[in-house]
Amino acid sequence: MAVVGHRHARHIMAFQGGAPPAPSQHAILTAAVAVPYFQVVPPQDVQPDRPIGYGAFGVVWSVTDPRDGKRVALKKMPSVFQNLVSSKRVFRELRMLCHFKHDNVLSALDILQPPHIDFFHEVYVLTELMQSDLHKIIVSPQPLTSDHVKVFLYQILRGLKYLHSARVLHRDIKPGNLLVNSNCVLKICDFGLARIEEPDENIHMTQEVVTQYYRAPELLMGAKHYSYSVDVWSVGCIFAELLGRRILFQAQSPIQQLDLITDLLGTPSDSAMRTSCEGARAHIKRMAHKQPSLAALYTLSNQATHEAVHLLCRMLVFDPLEYLMFISGKKRIKATDALAHPYLDEGRLRYHACMCKCCYSTNSGRRYTSDFEPTCSQPFSYGFEDSLTSCHRVKEKLHKFILEQQKNNEVPLCLNPNSISFKTFASSQVAQPAELPPSPHAWE
Ligand SMILES: [Zn+2]
Numbered sequence: 001m002a003v004v005g006h007r008h009a010r011h012i013m014a015f016q017g018g019a020p021p022a023p024s025q026h027a028i029l030t031a032a033v034a035v036p037y038f039q040v041v042p043p044q045d046v047q048p049d050r051p052i053g054y055g056a057f058g059v060v061w062s063v064t065d066p067r068d069g070k071r072v073a074l075k076k077m078p079s080v081f082q083n084l085v086s087s088k089r090v091f092r093e094l095r096m097l098c099h100f101k102h103d104n105v106l107s108a109l110d111i112l113q114p115p116h117i118d119f120f121h122e123v124y125v126l127t128e129l130m131q132s133d134l135h136k137i138i139v140s141p142q143p144l145t146s147d148h149v150k151v152f153l154y155q156i157l158r159g160l161k162y163l164h165s166a167r168v169l170h171r172d173i174k175p176g177n178l179l180v181n182s183n184c185v186l187k188i189c190d191f192g193l194a195r196i197e198e199p200d201e202n203i204h205m206t207q208e209v210v211t212q213y214y215r216a217p218e219l220l221m222g223a224k225h226y227s228y229s230v231d232v233w234s235v236g237c238i239f240a241e242l243l244g245r246r247i248l249f250q251a252q253s254p255i256q257q258l259d260l261i262t263d264l265l266g267t268p269s270d271s272a273m274r275t276s277c278e279g280a281r282a283h284i285k286r287m288a289h290k291q292p293s294l295a296a297l298y299t300l301s302n303q304a305t306h307e308a309v310h311l312l313c314r315m316l317v318f319d320p321l322e323y324l325m326f327i328s329g330k331k332r333i334k335a336t337d338a339l340a341h342p343y344l345d346e347g348r349l350r351y352h353a354c355m356c357k358c359c360y361s362t363n364s365g366r367r368y369t370s371d372f373e374p375t376c377s378q379p380f381s382y383g384f385e386d387s388l389t390s391c392h393r394v395k396e397k398l399h400k401f402i403l404e405q406q407k408n409n410e411v412p413l414c415l416n417p418n419s420i421s422f423k424t425f426a427s428s429q430v431a432q433p434a435e436l437p438p439s440p441h442a443w444e
Helices: 009-016 084-099 134-139 146-165 229-244 254-265 278-286 294-299 306-315 335-339 342-355 383-387 391-404 422-427
Strands: 029-031 050-055 058-064 071-077 108-113 123-128 178-180 186-188 360-362 365-367 413-415
Touching: 084 108, 084 123, 084 383, 084 391, 108 391, 108 413, 134 178, 134 229, 146 178, 146 186, 146 229, 146 335, 146 342, 229 306, 229 335, 254 278, 254 294, 294 306, 306 335, 306 342, 335 342, 383 391
Parallel strands: none
Antiparallel strands: 029 413, 050 058, 058 071, 071 123, 108 123, 178 186, 360 365
């Protein structure tokens, strides 16, 4: 547990019962109480803090944790309580980050403790630092072997199976939200759009989700209700992008997005469009009938083997719905079933041979875990949102939640207002609306 202290040093001092030590000149993070000298990193070893990314809901910096000298990611979520929707979204994301415990899903290492509630406007969360993401890797000139593709896809599905078992739909799976470290370990991040699965089909869900290129056809066609399979569609698009090193369906608008999908999959049947809105159905019917051209997937790269294309075709299925389950091959595959596909056997082997934390090596060989793809022991509950009826209420609950996360055995951290980078960090902004994905097409 750590302390936010840049504006309100008096609150920290009151909380800690003493003045914080003089902060170092460089680092944004500093210990709020004196730490044992052996935990202090020599200044010459400290890399400069620097921004590494930003999105709609926050700014991320690479910083040093002064308690152990490790580089970590510090995410700033500014102006949290401006409106009810965004404040609830931040609260939900923070709870998810604290709930998830899985090697292929990003989780919170620490949350800076908030100041007095009257001064509580921002949230700062520490997570593991990952050097890159799949988008940067795909557009880079570095070669991607078939082993890379398999081990990345294995980890994406392994993380997704865990999220879905927690009853969480991510709703924005895209290469930029798949963080990768130098050992090729991959973690799903950014739960700003995630929500719990909604079993009641009569409850309308927002379509303002998923970056357009990775948006499932049911979302493009205005379905009011959707489920886990929207994430699997996105993974299918990313799988093809890993093979071909280019975006599979790179359209300029949601309508063209749908057209590109039907170019590949053919005109959907009436039953595959039953959740679509009238306008979207009429659009499909106005177009000339298209035959599927799935054989084109073999031309993505020479790594597009029969097994790869077979699995890809099980993910890129127009119809997401479960009721066709008795007609094999007609519905989109689930993350759990995709993991059982033979294409991923080598990825699983490689991951657990040297990359995972669940297996370990002994003198007599590798000891493997009994569960290669664990599920979440406790579903994520969003019952806490029922009482969040105003910004002030969210503020109170979020303040309390952060205080409850305090770990007794950890020295709290605070922001260092005297550090060289602090000014830039404090003024870093979130993405502008123009940089965000386009809204879905208004069919009616
Ligand atoms: Zn393992």
